[in-house]
Amino acid sequence: MKRYIVGPTLMVCLVLMVGLAFAADSLTVQVQTTKLRKDAKFWAPVLATLKAGDKVTLDRAQGDWVFVSTSAGQSGWLHNSAVTTKDIQLSDSGGTLQAGASTDEITLAGKGFTKEVEDEYGKTRGVSFKAVEAMSAYRVSDQEIEAFLKAGKLADWGVSR
């Protein structure tokens, strides 16, 4: 008897999973900043810069990249590690949250182990974040990366043995 139940049940579950996967066409940027690019690669031209909490609409996926459109009407590619299907609520002032949202689907950015806790930790434990700030401040630009890859014959500029 059991096998007559398990088969249809798995089928229903599969249909539900597929349905849910296609239901989410709204994505939220989950990293501090990310770049909307013309092609699905990191060295492609930048069309716009998006920030944490920005919402985009998913059009299609290709490998690890998603083609999206922004609220400003621009379309381009984002790497899927920069976005989440969860709704991120951010405040526009001082890292505290706007009231209103209260469902479990919301990622409570600006709350938890954040700047407020770090400040308290630094103060009570006498920990300095100066060296960490200096480390964070150094960034490799898109131009530097492209020149580095080209000169080293890496990525798209590689020559197979």
Next chain:
Amino acid sequence: MKTPITQTVTLILLALGVITLGWGCKAASIATDIAAESGVISEEERDSANRTIEAFRKSAEEMTEEEEYYIGRAVAADIISRYGVVQNRSVTEYLNRVGKAVSLTSSRPEIYNDYHFAILDSDEINAFAAPGGFVFITRGMLKLVPNEEALSMVLGHEIAHVANRHGLEAINKNRLLEAFAVLGNEAGKTLDREEVVKLTKLYEGAVGDIVKTLIESGYSRSQEKDADHQGCEFAANLGYEAGAMLEFLGAMDKAAAGGGGMFETHPPAQDRIATLRPIVKSLGDRGTESSARTTRFQKAMASL
């Protein structure tokens, strides 16, 4: 005794609950509510199921990118206070270019505040990665690295630890649950002074758990195996020759006699070579040749 139809409904609802964990817990709670209302499960069972769903949601996996970053900053501050950072702009710039390039072909190229790389002022042979993308390599380790290929694999290994959130998994689970309990689930809730103090103590404990794992106890063998595998894969995706990691581990094996550092927290180099050999073979000969890479590596390291 449950009928076959009831069992089917229960299975579907259970599947729905599991599926929706990745989409937030509200839908899972709705599923259990429906199950309770239709009599498939009791009110008591419903509450128990919802508590379990809540517990799943409150795992390290569910920490936000921002929280990961702020925990990583404190771990990085601790590591820097122990070792100090080498202030050598040309080597640091070169290190950041290699690391950033490898991160782009990793499984998690975009993290909250990007990857950052620094050299620790120590002759010990070691490398660490704090959550949030803070990657450290000691001067001793850099001196042992023979070329850009091997450097890309070493950095790839550390990037894999970050990408897989291995650091966060080192946090005591009860500590994490306690922290999430303080935070609650209300977006509009503002923490009072007592809650901030409590949360700070839990934050300090979480940072301590990670630092202890990085410096004393090390990650599990399975985590290290994954990091070795993925580190080679990320670098090979970019065009580096994966076989370079085997050669480098051979050099590590010879240096192991000195003990300390990485040799206390990682599996023996010979074991890593044996595990990696078939993986390197499966990655194939994707590498590309470039004398420019050799030149720039030697130029950068000359000033170390």
